[in-house]
Amino acid sequence: MADEKLIRTENLVKIFPMGSSKVTALNRVTLSFQAGEFAGLVGPSGSGKTTFLNIVGTLDAPSSGSAFVLGRTVEGLSHREAAWLRNRSIGFIFQTFNLLPVYTAYENVEFPLLLLKTPAAQRRKMVMDALDWVGLADRARSRPAQLSGGESQRVAIARAMVKKPPLLLADEPTANLDAENSHHILQTMEKLNRQLATSFLFATHDEKVIGYLRRKITLVDGRVAGDENCRARGAEGTEPC
Amino acid sequence: MIRFLYLGLWRDRSRSLFPLLTVVFGVMLTVVMFTWIKGFEVGFLATSARLGSGHVSVMSRAYADERDQLPNDAALAGAAGIMERLRRDFPLFSWTPRIHFAGLLDVPDEKGETRAQGPAGGLAVDLFSPGSPEPAILDLEPALVRGALPRRAGEILLADEFAANLGIAPGASVTLIAGTMHGGMATANFTVAGTFRFGAPAMDRGMMIVDLADARTVLDMDDAAGEITGFFRAGFYDREQAETEAQRFNDLFAASQDPFAPRMETLIAMSGMSQMLGWMDAMLGIIVVVFLAAMFIVLWNTGLMGNIRRYGEIGVRLAMGETKGRVYRAMIAEAAVVGLAGSLIGTALGLALALYVQEHGLDFSAMMRNASMLMSTKLHTHVTGTAYFIGFVPGLAATVLGAATAGRAIYKRQTSRLLKELET
Incomplete structure (x- = not known):
């Protein structure tokens, strides 16, 4: 079912079996996100942030309720369709960077384009552009072991x-x-959000990240406890997050 | 994507070098073991044919039934006529008559009394007739240790070890005491012209080589031969051809009830060689299966360890949208590259070693002193066409199967756990 929203969830429920009992990670979560948002899910550990990212990232399916992501219904996707959607339309940034250690920064950035079968010449330009966005064009030949934590995360963003x-x-x-490095990374993401109109959705409880958000959704025990628009850094109007 | 795969293999030695070395070693060992057993088989057949009863042998049915006891009373009579027929109708072979006999060799002192004595096995071959193939078949010249080859009637060759045990040297006189074809006692004096060593313990312990005409005279076997041996003119034993020719010959006499009618036996049908060759073939099969199984287990384990080590990488690839099937196929492709390279290198190294040993041989005389089989103490490998793929195919198969089995774990990964797993 097509949807004008980038992400829309309705009464999203996710229950995990835990031995003989069950844990409700998400409890009737209804949220929607427009294109170009710079939003974050905040809350303590176990509040359901990562579970929500899992579902909108098509890595998991809800127990009940619906999740529409980029016009597709997540619960109806096969493994192959979900992989295809992630491959084409969703980027992931992980806490521990997760660069492929035997490949250079250039090759790590190139990998998603290889999966998309992008032609070589176009691929080269796109990889160098991406490294340029994060200010690491000169480190293209470096391996992850030769990069600092901040540089590694910037390569992961690229x-x-x-x-x-x-x-x-x-x-x-x-x-x-x-x-x-955190501020550097966040500034880079913010810049890319503005320049490329990419929507960013964070799961975090880091105050530094929260300070950059323009929308903060607070999850507690799998429920939406708050959803507020915040003032962008340096902008006038609403309160900062 | 191929470049990506290649780079991963090249830079991450633990995903390429260890499996590669395993495959190289396994394949090389398989090739060497295969050529070694083949060499043993070929050497055994060649020596048995050369010093025993040829590639095929024609003898009387009665002789064939008791062949182990060298029953010369059942020898073929009218050997010249049979020889002529064989030369005409079975031209694939070079034919020559032989007599195997046993007796007692007596060494007299200057008074004619027995100084030393020992049981002797005798092989009578045509040493002197022009055109006789025997000197070439037996390759006597290189086997000569002391003295010279017999040049006239009454001269014999003696196994060097036997001569040493009897305490005699070339030029010595010896007396053979044996039984004639008709059951009588035969004695004859011979002069030892020289001593030989074939490198086949069964021959070198107590054998004497006598000219056929001398043996016929002594054993009262005029125009008779224990066996008429045939050697493939091509030089090597062809099992199927030998069986076909033997069947063709035996069909000619199928209607005869005469126990002394001739029968052609093949090399491997004699002396239980068929069973032994079957055993060798079975051993070859077992060796290949054992190496395949061992390599499969090692490579499976390597694949499992690789999956654990590359857990994060596989997780990231799945998260980025690579399908499980594609990751799985990439793992198998990596294994195929390693298996192909390892099998090629292993086959090349194995063949190089096998060709060297085929050319130069390895001397096992110290270990084969008491061997009773007719085979050389210098063992050679034998490289056949099969040796080129006997290790290659299992090497490649084991690598791919190992990776395919280990890689099934990819399908058990739950994408819902990826974000959690990739946090650590």
Whole structure:
């Protein structure tokens, strides 16, 4: 079913079996996101942030309710269709960077384009553009072991952004970075959000990340406890998150 | 994507080098073991044919039934006529009559009294007739240790070890005491012209080589022969051809009830060789299966360890939208590259080693002193067409199967757990 929203969930429920009992990770969560948002799910551990990202990232299906992502109903996707949607339209940024260690920064960024069978010449340009966005064009030949934590995360951002996906999901992207690198990374993401109109959805409880959000959704025990629009940094109007 | 696969293999030695070395070693060992057993088989057949009863042998039915006891009383009479027929109707072979006999060799002192004595096995072959193939078949010249080859009637060759045990040297006189074809006692004096060593313990312990005419005179076997041996003119034993020719010959006498009618036996049908060759073929099969199984288990384990080590990488690839099937196929493609390279290198190294040993041989004389089989103490490998793929195919198959089995774990990954798993 097509949808004008980038993401829309209705009464989303996710229940995990835990031995003989069950744990409700998401409890009737109804949310929607427009294209170009820079939003974050915040809340304590176990509040359902990652579970929500899993479902909108097509890595998991809801127990009940519906999730529409980029015009597709998540619960109706096969493994192959879900992979195809992630491949074309969703970028992931992980807490621990997860670069492929035997490949250079260039090759790590190139990998999603290989899956998309992008022609070589176009691929080269897209990879160098992506590395340029994150300020690492000169480190293209470096292997992950030769990069700092901040540089590794910037390469991971370039890898997630290289195919210019409409949606980027970031799970605790600054958890392994110091304050300076965290701000650098967040500024880079913010810039890409503005320049490429990519929607960013974070799962975080890092105050530094929260300070950059323009929308903050608070989850507690799998329920939406708050959903507020915030003032963008340096902008006038609403309160900062 | 192929470049990506290649780069991963090249840079990550633990995903390529260890499996590669396993395959190289396994394939090389399979090739060497195969050529070794083939070499043993071929050497055994060649020596048995050369020093025993040829590639095929014609003898009387009665002789064939008791062949182990060298029953010369059942020898073929009218050997010249049979020889002529064989040369005409069975031209694939070079035919030559032989007599195997046993007796007692007595060494007299200067007074004519027995100084030393020992049981002797005798092989009578045509040493002197012009055109006789025997000197070439037996390859006597290189086997000569002391003295010279017999040049006239009454001269014999003695196994060097036998001569040493009897305490005699070339030029010595010896007396053979044996039984005639008709059951009488035969004695004859011979001069030892030289001593030989074939490198076949069964021959080298107590054998004497006598000219056929001398043996016929002594054993009262005029125009008779224990066996008429045939050697493929091509030089090597062809099992199927030998069986076909033997069947063709035996069909000619199928209607005869005469126990002394001639019968053609093939090399492997004699002395239980068929069973032994069957055993060798079975051993070859077992060796290939054992190596395949061992390599499969090692490579499966390597694949499992690789999956654990590359858990994060596989997770990221799945998260980025690569399908499980595609990741699985990529793992198998990596294994196929490693298996192909390992099998090629292993086959090349195995063949190189096998060809070297085929050319130079390995001397096992110290270990074969008491061997009773007619085979050389210098063992050679034998490289056949099969050796080129006997290790290659299992090497490639084991690598791919190992990766395919280990890679099934990819299908058990739950994408719903990827984000959690990739946090650590």
